[in-house]
Amino acid sequence: MNDERTPLPHGGISGQTGGVHPLVDAPALERLLRRDPPPILLDVRWHLAGPPGAESYRKGHLPGAVFVDLDRDLAGPPGPAGRHPLPEPEAFEAAMRRAGVSGAAQVIVYDDADSTAAARLWWTLRYFGHEQVRVLDGGYHGWVEGGREVTTDVPAPAPGDFVARPGRLPVLDAAGAAALAGDGVLLDARAAERYRGENEPVDPVAGHIPGAVNAPTSGNVGVDGRFLPPELLRERFAKLGATDALDVGAYCGSGVTAAHEILALTIAGVPAALYVGSWSNWVADPSNPVATGEN
Template sequence: MAFAFPPTPLIGVADLARVREQQPVRILDVRWRLDRPEGRPAYLAGHLPGAVYVDLEQELTRPGHPEEGRHPLPHVADLQEAARRWGVRGGDVVVAYDDNDGVAAARAWWLLRRRGVDIRVLDGGLRAWIEDGQLLEGGDVRPPAGDVVLADDDPGTATIEQTARAPQEGVLIDARAPLHYRGAAPTPDPSAGHIPGAINVPTLAYVAADGRLRPPDEVRRTLTDAGADPDAQVVVYCSSGIAAAHTTLALASARIDARLFPGSWSRWSRSRGRPVAVGPTPWGEVFAR
């Protein structure tokens, strides 16, 4: 069954303020970045009023074996327990934000969007909120426990086999920066390069200078300019499944339903027998492993 798109996966600052006047909204602060994975200190210093801190490394990821990749998906029971800690109740509107162009917030959105939660990402994040003159509050927010029940549904994943076939059956997008795609940057993974046949479209290509997502027509044009057909079956991966969730958010804003390979490069590069391509082109110079 085809995925039914909500009107938009995004919400603007003005719309958030208006919705909060009409009904309860649970706001999730998902501050995380590779160079600063612990976002709680920044959250405590100042966050959107009522926002609950979400620990991406502990609540939107689970411990796993190295061959699963660096950020395995949480089990649905654990995710539901976390969502209840955040105070999410059945029927709530949920808004996630961060201070990193929506990359971390998109992980929460992607995990919850098909599981019965009406979740949006604050377009422009913390920066847009501050630039609009809105106030912040400090300290920790610990709401009463919620009662949300998450559907045990696939959030939109592609298996490693489906990912391997994606270039022949549709489009495979590598959402990493070009140096990582080409295999020219240091990596914590066993090898550098990309999945053969993948087209490189860095996820930040969808972000405007003000930190908001580009309009839907520009998102589609970004894909076509890279040589990808936005109407084909799309599979996305990145280093470990975080940035790729942001790409699925950008594509969803343009009504393109993409599936995500959760283990991404951190899993592919640890899987025996999977070939590696290096260089600036999709097939590049391919090495057997």
């Protein structure tokens, strides 16, 4: 994917990406950074377990990149709405302005490699109305593997003028997710053992939403963390019943890896809604049914 303006595949959500492919690779980003003005770079490295993303950022990041904290900037406080509910528009707007995001600016976001956290930032920016945002395919590791420059210098960006306008991408609540599992296709983006209810390391109840189909996000990328080509992603999702002929949605544990699923579906040309509260919201209501095993 070395074209700086690769169009979406036929049937893709072109209006949701400004007609530009939502991914950019490292060579193309190098060219973009030589332009005036260059794109805004946001580092959103985040680890469910392990060192904080801010620590990785301090040890080295792309020149000019500003760190964005997933827990603080891309989510509201955890609670019944989920472990990573949507942030309030005012809070997200302030965070993006601190990072230098302005209305017409192109934004490139990245994480370590597989775009799990970067996809949440991509989706959140799109949900709040910023169209010119793309994900660095392969992330930080893909950037440094070619010997490209990194730095420990922390930039001080000029404040941006980003205005948060929520509702620009489709979302699901618990009732909508339950309905979609019966009338359309609801993808569960978690690992298979969590879906089956064999292992639940985070939430208090194990299992999945009845009728949901398991589609772990690990299947969206190769061993290098880069997304599979659009035709392979389309084939993968079609085998699971998810095509642009049906209503499709996705959830995970708390709405982070499910955003990765939405990004993969977008690349494949399949519009999809995100259940932001995901499993952590679903199990907060004891009246919601729980399924285990294979669907």
